[in-house]
Amino acid sequence: xxxxxxxxxxxxxENVLATMFFADAVPADGELELPPGSPAxxxxxxxxxxxxxxxxIAPDAAREITAAFLGIEETEASEEQIGETVRELANMICGSxxxxxxxxxxxxxxxxxxxxxxxxxxxACLRQLQLDSGGLEVWLEWKxxxx
Amino acid sequence: xxxxxxxxxxxRRVLEMSGLETSLCLEAAHGGExxxxxxxxxxxxxxxxxxxxxxxxxxxxxxxHASSLLESLPxxxxxxxxxxxxxxxxxxLGARGYVKKPFHPEELRAEIERVLGVKHE
Numbered sequence: 001x002x003x004x005x006x007x008x009x010x011x012x013x014e015n016v017l018a019t020m021f022f023a024d025a026v027p028a029d030g031e032l033e034l035p036p037g038s039p040a041x042x043x044x045x046x047x048x049x050x051x052x053x054x055x056x057i058a059p060d061a062a063r064e065i066t067a068a069f070l071g072i073e074e075t076e077a078s079e080e081q082i083g084e085t086v087r088e089l090a091n092m093i094c095g096s097x098x099x100x101x102x103x104x105x106x107x108x109x110x111x112x113x114x115x116x117x118x119x120x121x122x123x124a125c126l127r128q129l130q131l132d133s134g135g136l137e138v139w140l141e142w143k144x145x146x147x
Numbered sequence: 148x149x150x151x152x153x154x155x156x157x158x159r160r161v162l163e164m165s166g167l168e169t170s171l172c173l174e175a176a177h178g179g180e181x182x183x184x185x186x187x188x189x190x191x192x193x194x195x196x197x198x199x200x201x202x203x204x205x206x207x208x209x210x211x212h213a214s215s216l217l218e219s220l221p222x223x224x225x226x227x228x229x230x231x232x233x234x235x236x237x238x239x240l241g242a243r244g245y246v247k248k249p250f251h252p253e254e255l256r257a258e259i260e261r262v263l264g265v266k267h268e
């Protein structure tokens with residue numbers, strides 16, 4: 001995976017967080033350790049390129065972005081709203097990224113799903129970030145080689 | 148129309164904050180639900196996602212087109228899928244506008260105003 005793809009992924013993450021969730025993220029200082037059971041979501045995409053984008057986010061950070069997205073207090077955010085917001089975060093990062101690397105062909109994005117994978121698979125492009133309330137890790141897997 | 152309840156809530160909040168006069172805002176989780184709503188209610192504009200379970204926004208557009216309802220009903224696509232190929236496809240199907248997620252609230256308002264031909268000060 002080349003630097004241009006990594007930069008496109010970073011730009012998509014930053015843009016989605018800032019525009020829709022009013023959140024700033026900076027690269028994590030060292031290895032990010034998320035607590036077990038942190039909300040997670042995955043989106044598969046098919047076409048050229050094909051692959052998947054998955055993310056995990058610290059529970060407090062998930063609550064923070066849910067509250068910002070819905071314009072409510074963090075204490076008001078339900079678990080259902082938090083889960084759905086995390087899936088929407090994955091959906092928007094994936095769509096934004098895919099559209100930025102390939103624009104001329106149709107690419108099918110599946111609906112985001114909850115996933116419970118403990119760690120990214122080998123070979124995935126992993127980005128680890130820090131929000132105000134906790135960490136966020138995003139990983140991207142290609143199927144079908146480089147673009 | 149969006150299968151994500153939190154996205155529908157976000158868009159509703161953006162509309163409320165935009166100053167646009169929205170006397171009634173109806174929601175649907177997919178194209179099939181939207182067609183049922185449109186069967187019972189006249190609306191000024193439809194904001195539609197594309198990728199949804201049960202019936203996609205693309206299929207809903209085809210059905211609206213077949214019923215000739217699209218001639219008088221403006222549809223604005225609001226989607227994460229913003230490849231030029233997808234945008235071209237949806238415009239060819241009859242969409243009057245396109246807003247890419249993520250979007251700033253003012254972008255959605257501006258596109259609605261452009262499509263409806265109104266300007267709110």
